[in-house]
Amino acid sequence: MIAFASLFLGLVAGVLPISVIVSAPVTRVEFLLDGRPVGRVWKKPCSVAIVLGEQLEPHGLVAPAFDEKGREIGRFTQLQILPLPPAAL
Numbered sequence: 001m002i003a004f005a006s007l008f009l010g011l012v013a014g015v016l017p018i019s020v021i022v023s024a025p026v027t028r029v030e031f032l033l034d035g036r037p038v039g040r041v042w043k044k045p046c047s048v049a050i051v052l053g054e055q056l057e058p059h060g061l062v063a064p065a066f067d068e069k070g071r072e073i074g075r076f077t078q079l080q081i082l083p084l085p086p087a088a089l
Helices: none
Strands: 002-004 015-022 028-033 036-041 046-051 059-066 072-080
Touching (some): 028 046
Antiparallel strands (some): 015 046, 028 036
């Protein structure tokens, strides 16, 4: 129902266009950067410009998709090289 069309394979900075591909019955997509809302779209194409900052930093981007009744029906996550937990070291 939802997938990122914009994929990043490393740390990125600046203002970036982010696009997702959706299928019915998705009527709204929200964008969360590191858990904070940064965009919302109600129609196709589902794209927003997200400010990642000027420095290269790790981020997590989540895009939950909702139906016409406001129920979350899908979610896609794009991690941009998040730091490893101490146990992984």
